[in-house]
Amino acid sequence: MRFYFWVLTTLLLPATLLAETVFLKDGKTHAARELRRDGNFLFYKATTPDGSQADTITPINQVERIEFGEHPAMEAARELANQGDALGVLEKTTDPAAFFRGYSDVPGNQWAEVMRLRLPAIAVAGTEQHIATLQAQWTPTGDLELDTAYKLIIAAKNDPNGARTAWKALAQPGASSLSAGISWLGIGNEALLSKQWNAAVRAFLSVEVFVTQQKLLQPKALLGAAKAFVQKGETGKATALVEELKKEYPPVAEEAASILK
Amino acid sequence: MISPPFATHLHPRWSTIQRLAGGLCLLSVLVFGEADAQIVPTAAQVTETYNKAMSAFASGDFAGAVTNLEQMLSQGAEGPGMESVHYSLAAAHFNTHSHAKAKSAFENYLKLYPNGSKAADALLSIAQCQALLGEKEKASATFELVAQRGGPLKEQAQLSKAALLKEMGKKAEAATALQALIAGGLKTQESIQAAILLGAVEAERGERTSALKILEQLEGRFLHLIENPLQLNALAFEVGDAFLRAIELKKALRAYSMVRRKEDLILLQQQRIQNLIRRMETNVAAAKNDPARVVELTNTNNRLKLLVDAAKQTLDQAKDAPDNLFALRARQASAYQETGRVDEAIILFESILGSPDKTGREDTLLSLASLYAKNGDSSEALKSLKSLLAEFPKTKNIATALLLLGSQHLQLEQYEPAAKAFTALLSQAPKSAQVPTARFLLANAQFNQANYKEAIEDYQSYLKSFPKGEFKEEAEYRIALSHFFAGEYGPALEAFELYIKQHNEGLFVPDANYRIAACYQAARRSEDVVKRCSLWEAKYGDHPVSGDVLALHGDALSALNRQDDAIEVYRKASVRGATDEVVQYALFEANKLLQKLGRTEEASKMFLEFLAAKPEHPSNVLAMFWVAKGTHKTGKTEEAKNYLREKIAGFIADRSKDAVEQLISQLAQLCAKPPRSLESASPGNVAPYNPEENLRQYLDPKQLPTGPLVQARVLFAQAELARFLRKQTAVAEALDAICDKIPPKSLGAALLAQSADRLLERKETKRALEFYKELLTSFPKSELLDYAYNGQGQIALLENKPEDALRSFTDAIDKAGASTKLRDVTLGRAKALLLQEKQDEAKPILEQVASTREWRGEATAEAIFLLGEVFEKNGDLAGAIQYYQRVFVAYQRYERFVGRAYLKTAECFEKLNEPTKAIAHYKELATKPRLAGLPEVQTAKQRLAQKEPQ
Structure with a gap:
């Protein structure tokens, strides 16, 4: 039995511009363009053996996996993440999030990849609207680190006491996960508010030294540590952090400089 | 070196036959050549031999495979199917590590089948054999041949050649070859492997930035494709170390951030194995559905199986490998430390201590101690050092640890343990490099304990052992200082002069000149002092000790x-003084002279100028006090009150301003007396003056901030007013309200001191202790600490703990100066000594209390009474009676001692067998109406009844 068929009529449905490879459970592969999903079917233009393009419909349950090409916005989002530009990342990942959410049950989807950028961005710069949208579109990524981070973001909004308990449990010395980073930021911010400068420094610098991969959390952490150092009267240390922020994270350079004023 | 391609290599064709073709064999294509004429094996026998060989091969018995395959060749089998036999034989040799035989067999295969299906594999294998046999140049050329042939083995050959070039030290050539391999992107296993190798080559070549770029490329998205993540970790360490050595710390940290912890590596490898197995399962399913793809998919699965096996091997390696936690954190910490980011380094090292893995704990504890010390956190440094020395008493770094331990104790002004640590260093590591510093710091520890004799000996010992030591000059100077502080001004003068002679441009010359002047002051040679101070001021101007010199100059002028x-010089000193103490001393000495000369307005002006110049100085409240006093003295009482109101309102809610109570007291004092206008007015013309109402006008709670501290200070104002109005009940009520309503943590130093004393008066020792402790903890620099030490001592006396009491009284003098409580502390010391039965030590102290005019009062009565007890205990009853009688003759006001003194006198007379005099004293005590309430009266009456029965 063959689980796919060629369709010679042109389908009038919106499609993506991405180039993907669809792997079927029977071992066949399709080089697909303009892939889109409608319910339990995939619609795309597949390259036929003679090199021409044919509109194709494939039941989703026959797809083993899809190797998605790089979403055009993702590379830009990654670059912005490296500069610690959370707002930029939020903007750039809006479309990929919406797109890959539709394929989150298909192996090979990049939902987790998108969330890997979007969750830390929301954690440091997300508005009520961002969080509401995230909650509405959320489906577990299967990656414990990301799923825990999501729960922390939502808890911080809906159950602050629960979030505080989780922060304490997750913010262990040496932990390098995203959720540990979010927890330290939460602890650091609360310590700043309660004028516990040493605790604030410790929490924020823990993000710097342990959660090194999360570039989006770094500026927030360094800014927090610099503020705490200023309050402690350790201006030299604050200045060093501000200089690093200005050099490494231009989007927050102005905010960093204002700390020393 | 890249692993040989078939270290666990299954013959693909055999696999196909065994697993998929279900019994098909090659015999149909095998024919026999000129076999042994006598024993010609049958086709069945050959088939059996072949099957045995392949079965052995498949099960990893490569020696068995060799035996059977060689037997086939000896049987003379021929035909196209023999290609597989020759190839398999070579592969089996390879797998038995018989590389020479393998090479020969592969060469034979190529000779027989130059265009055979495995010709490229054979050539690649020859290259690998050459490499393994040490024929590196040849191997390199052969790999190149394979690469030039193109095809699926091209990348593998290029990679192997590059690895070989690296091994041969041809790093530039290796880098070029590897760069070519990754030019098309990281898409294949070979290209990823090439990238890892290139990273290592670039790191070795010093091309750190290029190596880091490669690491960054490999990070994240390609991680799941990397065959051996341990290699990537090793590379990240290597690149990080290269940057660390080059002091490019940010990049070093970037590289280290890519090192994965052991548990992450294990997880990563497990995921990789699962993915590979999933792909194999998919292939099996696809093969079932499409028999035409069986051969292709089986070959794919065989390759995948090899990858799974290799991945499992790597997984085992990762599991067996030691945790890299310490290696990683220590490097990261080192990078942060190099940039002066000590806090980050501390956090990193602390994370190691929390780990169950104890690797590197010894080094971590020492590093942490050193970092805490660098960060100015001596308490934490001491904790780490104590843990280190407890857990590793024979630590390899004992000298460093003890030096650090001693220096941190010095920082905390804990001189005794500091000296102990340095002494331990000198005895445990007498040949270490730290000995000179330890010897010098040991002397400093003695100096700081005021053990000047020992300090001089230790400095001299240092100078003798290390005549050209780093601290020579300072040691010589400190010897002079030690004489100076020991009050040995003659030797001090000589030593300072010698120091100046030897170190004309020395660091301490200005200070030495100042001390020389002070030596002359001690000798009362004020003219010389004035002359020397003037010269000093002309030479050194605004040197940091200029305030001290000016103050000394002022003292000499005053003398x-x-x-x-003197006033002029003191005023200069109050501006120049580098320490609060000097400023305060000079200011108030000038004030003393101004007050003496009646120049009150000038004094007020001086204090106003001081307040304007030093708005944050701790003596400000005292200055305000004098401004208000001066204003009042010039008849402007209302102005003084308003001034005080304004200043008090500014400080009343600030707990740290512990002198504000003095202003409040002053205001209360001013409010206690009616204004002169009312005093002179005839009664009836004006409403009677109400001091409480007047105080409320200037200290209106409604116009003040709210809070327990403000509430307490308002109550204190009421208590002070009551005290001036001699309303003792009101005083007690107000103070009790502070004690009972305001938590100690809300009170300032003055109120803590007074409340605690009040609680002690009420015999609430537990609560009193709580207040005293709060005073010591929250106001460690307060001038009122003697209240706390004295209070603690008095409580210890009540609890019959004379040793604790003595310690507290000593602290009151040594640590707090006992400016206010000197009388109580001195008497307390005597009482503690008496409790220890040390009458001889107590006696001179009691005599001092009794003879100090300024302390005349109840303390005198008590001291005289106790002197009586001393004489009595020493058996001098007549002497004792003299003291007891002095109490009830001269100090009748202090009834609690009067009653006891009468009783004691009578008892002494009884012991002297003078009953008449005893009875007379009992009677006097029993009949004095003023003493009727004393418990001693009842005792006297009982004794009288016994002696004169009715």
């Missing part, structure tokens, strides 16, 4: 009765 000059 010469040149008061106007």
Whole structure:
């Protein structure tokens, strides 16, 4: 039995511009363009053996996996993440999030990849609207680190006491996960508010030294540590952090400089 | 070196036959050549031999495979199917590590089948054999041949050649070859492997930035494709170390951030194995559905199986490998430390201590101690050092640890343990490099304990052992200082002069000149002092000790009765003084002279100028006190009150301003007396003056901030007013309200001291202790600490703990100066000594209390009474009676001692067998109406009844 068929009529449905490879459970592969999903079917233009393009419909349950090409916005989002530009990342990942959410049950989807950028961005710069949208579109990524981070973001909004308990449990010395980073930021911010400068420094610098991969959390952490150092009267240390922020994270350079004023 | 391609290599064709073709064999294509004429094996026998060989091969018995395959060749089998036999034989040799035989067999295969299906594999294998046999140049050329042939083995050959070039030290050539391999992107296993190798080559070549770029490329998205993540970790360490050595710390940290912890590596490898197995399962399913793809998919799965096996091997390696936690954190910490980011380094090292893995704990504890010390956190440094020395008493770094331990104790002004640590270093590591510093710091520890004799000996010992030591100059100077502080001004003068002679441009010359002047002051040679101070001021101007010199100059002028000059110099000193103590001393000495000369307005002006110049100085409240006093003295009482109101309102809610109570007291004092206008007015013309109402006008709670501290200070104002109005009940009520309503943590130093004393008076020792402790903890620099030490001592006396009491009284003098409580502390010391039965030590102290005019009062009565007890205990009853009688004759006001003194006198007379005098004293005590309430009266009556029965 063959689980796919060629369709010679042109389908009038919106499609993506991405180039993907669809792997079927029977071992066949399709080089697909303009892939889109409608319910339990995939619609795309597949390259036929003679090199021409044919509109194709494939039941989703026959797809083993899809190797998605790089979403055009993702590379830009990654670059912005490296500069610690959370707002930029939020903007750039809006479309990929919406797109890959539709394929989150298909192996090979990049939902987790998108969330890997979007969750830390929301954690440091997300508005009520961002969080509401995230909650509405959320489906577990299967990656414990990301799923825990999501729960922390939502808890911080809906159950602050629960979030505080989780922060304490997750913010262990040496932990390098995203959720540990979010927890330290939460602890650091609360310590700043309660004028516990040493605790604030410790929490924020823990993000710097342990959660090194999360570039989006770094500026927030360094800014927090610099503020705490200023309050402690350790201006030299604050200045060093501000200089690093200005050099490494231009989007927050102005905010960093204002700390020393 | 890249692993040989078939270290666990299954013959693909065999696999196909065994697993998929279900019994098909090659015999149909095998024919026999000129076999042994006598024993010609049958086709069945050959088939059996072949099957045995392949079965052995498949099960990893490569030696068995060799035996059977060689037997086939000896049987003379021929035909196209023999290609597989020759190839398999070579592969089996390879797998038995018989590389020479393998090479020969592969060469034979190529000779027989130059265009055979495995010709490229054979050539690649020859290259690998050459490499393994040490024929590196040849191997390189052969790999190149394979690469030039193109095809699926091209990348593998290029990779192997590059690895070989690296091994041969041809790093530039290796880098070029590897760069070519990754030019098309990281898409294949070979290209990823090439990238890892290139990273290592670039790191070795010093091309750190290029190596880091490669690491960054490999990070994240390609991680799941990397065959051996341990290699990537090793590369990240290597690149990080290269940057660390080059002091490119940010990049070093970037590289280290890519090192994965052991548990992450294990997880990563497990995921990789699962993915590979999933792909194999998919292939099996696809093969079932499409028999035409069986051969292709089986070959794919065989390759995948090899990858799974290799991945499992790597997984085992990762599991067996030691945790890299310490290696990683220590490097990261080192990078942060190099940039002066000590806090980050501390956090990193602390994370190691929390780990169950104890690797590197010894080094971590020492590093942490050193970092805490660098960060100015001596308490934490001491904790780490104590843990280190407890857990590793024979630590390899004992000298460093003890030096650090001693220096941190010094920082915390804990001189005794500091000296102990340095002494331990000198005895445990007498040949270490730290000995000179330890010897010098040991002397400093003695100096700081005021053990000047020992300090001089230790400095001299240092100078003798290390005549050209780093601290020579300072040691010589400190010897002079030690004489100076020991009050040995003659030797001090000589030593300072010698120091100046030897170190004309020395660091301490200005200070030495100042001390020389002070030596002359001690000898009362004020003219010389004035001369020397003037010279000093001309030479050193605003040197940091200029305030001290000016104050000394002022003292000398004052001694010469040149008061106007002295005032001027003191005022200069109050501006120049580098420490609060000097500023305060000079200011108040000037004030003393101004008050003496009646120049009150000038004094007020001086204090106003001081307040304007030093708005944050701790003596400000005292200055305000004098401004208000001066204003009042010039008849402007209302102005003084308003001034005080304004200043008090500014400080009343600030707990740290512990002198504000003095202003409040002053305001209360001013409010206690009616204004002169009312005093002179005839009664009836004006409403009677109400001091409480007047105080409320200037200290209106409604116009003040709210809070327990403000509430307490308002109550204190009421208590002070009551005290001036001699309303003792009101005083007690107000103070009790502070004690009972306001938590100690809300009170300032003055109120803590007074409340605690009040609680002690009420015999609430537990609560009193709580207040005293709060005073010590929250106001460690307060001038009122003697209240706390004295209070603690008095409580210890009540609890019959004379040792604790003595310690507290000593602290009151040594640590707090006992400016206010000196009388109580001195008497307390005597009482503690008496409790220890040390009458001889107590006696001179009691005599001192009894003879100090300024302390005349209840303390005198008590001291005289106790002197009586001392004489009595020493058996001098007549002497004792003299003291007891002095109490009830001269100090009748202090009834609690009067009653006891009468009783004691009578008892002494009884012991002297003078009953008449005893009875007379009992009677006097029993009949004095003023003493009727004393418990001693009942005792006297009982004794009288026994002696004179009715």
